Amino acid sequence: MSDRTVNRSANRIETAENCDSEFESDWIAVEAALAHIKQHVKPLTDAIKRPLRDCLGQVLAQSIISPIDVPGHTNSAMDGYALKGADLPDNDVVSLRILGRAMAGAAFPGTCESGECVRIMTGAIMPAGTDSVVMQEQSELLDDTTVKIGSGHRQGQNVRYAGEDIATGSEVFKAGRRIKAADLGVIASFGFAEISVKRKVRVAFFSTGDELRSAGETLGDGQIYDSNRYTLFGMLTELDVEILDMGVVVDQPGAVAQAFEQASQMADVVITSGGVSVGEADYIKPTLRKMGNINFWKIAMKPGRPLTYGQLGNAHFFGLPGNPVAVMVTFLQFVKPALQRLSGEAFKAPFRVKAVCQNDIRKRPGRTEYQRGIYTQLDDGTLSVELTGRQGSGILSSMSEANCLIVLHDKQGSVAQGNMVLIEPLS
Ligand code: AMP
Numbered sequence: 001m002s003d004r005t006v007n008r009s010a011n012r013i014e015t016a017e018n019c020d021s022e023f024e025s026d027w028i029a030v031e032a033a034l035a036h037i038k039q040h041v042k043p044l045t046d047a048i049k050r051p052l053r054d055c056l057g058q059v060l061a062q063s064i065i066s067p068i069d070v071p072g073h074t075n076s077a078m079d080g081y082a083l084k085g086a087d088l089p090d091n092d093v094v095s096l097r098i099l100g101r102a103m104a105g106a107a108f109p110g111t112c113e114s115g116e117c118v119r120i121m122t123g124a125i126m127p128a129g130t131d132s133v134v135m136q137e138q139s140e141l142l143d144d145t146t147v148k149i150g151s152g153h154r155q156g157q158n159v160r161y162a163g164e165d166i167a168t169g170s171e172v173f174k175a176g177r178r179i180k181a182a183d184l185g186v187i188a189s190f191g192f193a194e195i196s197v198k199r200k201v202r203v204a205f206f207s208t209g210d211e212l213r214s215a216g217e218t219l220g221d222g223q224i225y226d227s228n229r230y231t232l233f234g235m236l237t238e239l240d241v242e243i244l245d246m247g248v249v250v251d252q253p254g255a256v257a258q259a260f261e262q263a264s265q266m267a268d269v270v271i272t273s274g275g276v277s278v279g280e281a282d283y284i285k286p287t288l289r290k291m292g293n294i295n296f297w298k299i300a301m302k303p304g305r306p307l308t309y310g311q312l313g314n315a316h317f318f319g320l321p322g323n324p325v326a327v328m329v330t331f332l333q334f335v336k337p338a339l340q341r342l343s344g345e346a347f348k349a350p351f352r353v354k355a356v357c358q359n360d361i362r363k364r365p366g367r368t369e370y371q372r373g374i375y376t377q378l379d380d381g382t383l384s385v386e387l388t389g390r391q392g393s394g395i396l397s398s399m400s401e402a403n404c405l406i407v408l409h410d411k412q413g414s415v416a417q418g419n420m421v422l423i424e425p426l427s
């Protein structure tokens, strides 16, 4: 069965529109490929209970419902005097008798009547009979038991109400949320010491190519250092997945098959780089066809045309191109959203904003292009973006230099200096 038949019958992938001769009619548009991956990747169901602090950056496997009001009591937002709002003077000055003190963690036991007040500290429960707090700085202490208060205050001021932040029974976080620092604090404010999170996604990856040596080794004739495994390591680490680095695999069908076997047994996702074209040493696709399933392998994009997505046993398989920029771009556009979805997070469209382009960019309709750019914010707040220079898919330094990708959609043609373009910030 040809790839084309697989694509058409099993998966009904739409093809890129406006393809010119360079792009065959069965090349898949980026959006269609992404929709296809989204449809195939189902969130992991395994959950584990972990101590709260270990859950930073993890994905919630349960919803979080508040068992209490936060704050738990109506309390003072200031250090000052708690009193009855009805006693606050409109124009003149009033003297109030100080009954005692209310401290955070030590409530005032009595009740306040008209003409009386209680010295109160931030966080202390509002004493019975009081509804307003006057700041210490806006009062004048006459003696140990008398304080003078002027006009300009409002009933109910400087008071925090029970449950005003979070009320008992409210669903504060839904399952699928990636927990950030503020969330840890919110969850801790309910008293939960441990919560249920998704297990981390396991990702195995290796580079393919007879020419590759790892950093630290000595280069022979015609050999190059493997950089893809390092950029992949970096991008995977930033996504907080479990990483299984399988090194470099030589361009031999047996070696590729053995690595596939091993990787698919250990991991939820297998990523390779190189060997996905139609060259004589490109064994990824035929091996995947033999051992698993190929869903598609040609995407109307630049860089990154020959990208393979498929299944290898229970694992999802991504065969990324060999060229270093193409590896990063295809990872960011396809693998990252797939890993986020697998981890239980909602499928998020990448964050993109408009910027004024400072270069002319030649482009033909029919494919989506990702150019490396440097964006800056001008004094009036608008964004401006400039190309990094040489844009070849082997120019990895362009990714280091860039702080964004300029995303040119498939239907779009050339861009003239001063036109608005979409940019996708890189961090
Ligand atoms: P391939 O798709 O295997 O033909 O690779 C395309 C180009 O990317 C070739 O120039 C390779 O030498 C280069 N390449 C492949 N894998 C890597 C890697 N891991 N690190 C750096 N360059 C690579």
Ligand code: MG
Pocket: 208, 209, 210, 274, 275, 281, 322
């Ligand atoms: Mg190769």
